[in-house]
Amino acid sequence: MTAGKATVITGGTIVDGSGQIARRADIEFVDGVITQVAEPGEISTAHSHRHVQADGLLVTPGWVDVHTHYDAQATWDPWMTPSSWHGVTTAVMGNCGVGFAPAVPERHQWLIELMEGVEDIPGSAMVEGITWEWESFPEYLDALERKPHVIDFGTQIAHGALRAYVMGDRGANNEVATPQDIEQMSKLTEEALRAGALGFSTSRTPLHRSKSGELVPGTSAAPDELYGIADAMKRVGHGIFQFSPEHTRVPVEEWPWMQELARRSGATVSVNVNQLDDGSEVWRKTLALLTTAHETGEKIVAQTAGRSIGILMCLEGSVHPLLAHPAYHEVMHLPFAERVAALSDPVRRQRFIDEVPQDGFYKGLVTKALKRMYPVTSGNIDYEPHPSQSIGEQSKATGIPAMKLIVDHMLSNGGKGMIYSPFFNYMYGDLSMTYEMMQHPQTRNGLSDAGAHCG
Incomplete structure (x- = not known):
């Protein structure tokens, strides 16, 4: 009999993350350590402290979500929802160059608006929730450590916060960093890594903008700045260099500095890769470079999403099709119920x-966007809807104007109708691209934003 308190899980289907076929098995663990995995019925439950009957359920390791933006929420929410609801036991935050440390007091609101613009997290929640018990990145980690959490998390120091802290308005405005600026950013990155940060992140895509429309600091940073920051990883001996790119630039302008940075620093470069819906198929060029990287042992990997990345659009959301029309602008200030009533007016609907x-x-x-x-x-x-179900195809099939289909659907259910619009990884009208990408040895399942980018 095993010493300690044993828990036995029986009847479940194990998916262990190794790529093996799912199988039914029983599991015993004692004091948090797995002690047996056996065929169904082979582990006795007679003396177990707890017996969990998992018939019809999946039994998996805890998920590690490598791409989230809990940087603010982690300072006040012990549950880290919704990740903890869905089997995530470790979440990595600080991605895409946005975060909250290091930070001087006069930059607090600016950092909130940067995160709000890039990740569509309500600024009001961050204003109310963040208590700003830190200035430096190590102090930020200490503040997180003082709070209880039901899951583990990893942090990255973000280029946006770092650049603004060191360079002030020059950094925020994406001016060129001086050698002295780069040296100071490198020192602070080293300090963060030694204190426990997993790595550094930056954004190089024009899609990422603050609430007021400013690009994330570092978007146009020269390679020398990136090399200087990454040198901190060489000095410390560990680190991930994560960045969100403009996808069309990755195979041409970005790849050379990515290779050089990985070689000189020893850091793993992690780049987001998605399929655009413009027919360019640039992701295949990046995939070919990843194949070469794998063959030559270069430390470059790609984060790819587990399914298409899109938006659930509705009248209560921040983005929807009516937002671009003058007939909506005239009533968008109204409370929801009054807005729905105004939009339901036949004259306005016809407009x-x-x-x-x-x-x-x-x-x-x-x-x-009608096709998606x-x-x-x-x-x-x-x-994974069939392309024939899109608004564009339904309009062609029925002869009904696409905008009428949109307005009618969004006003259904008391104005709570929703439209799903995948904008990355769905050009084929199915998830075959996602499957192909995830088979590659240099890709990693990520980009969920804790669920926000899973639909």
């Missing part, structure tokens, strides 16, 4: 169909 804006915002949000707008028709959302 959405008859008045077609010609500006780039409308074309990008509506006209060019899918009405949500039940609580069990289909994240």
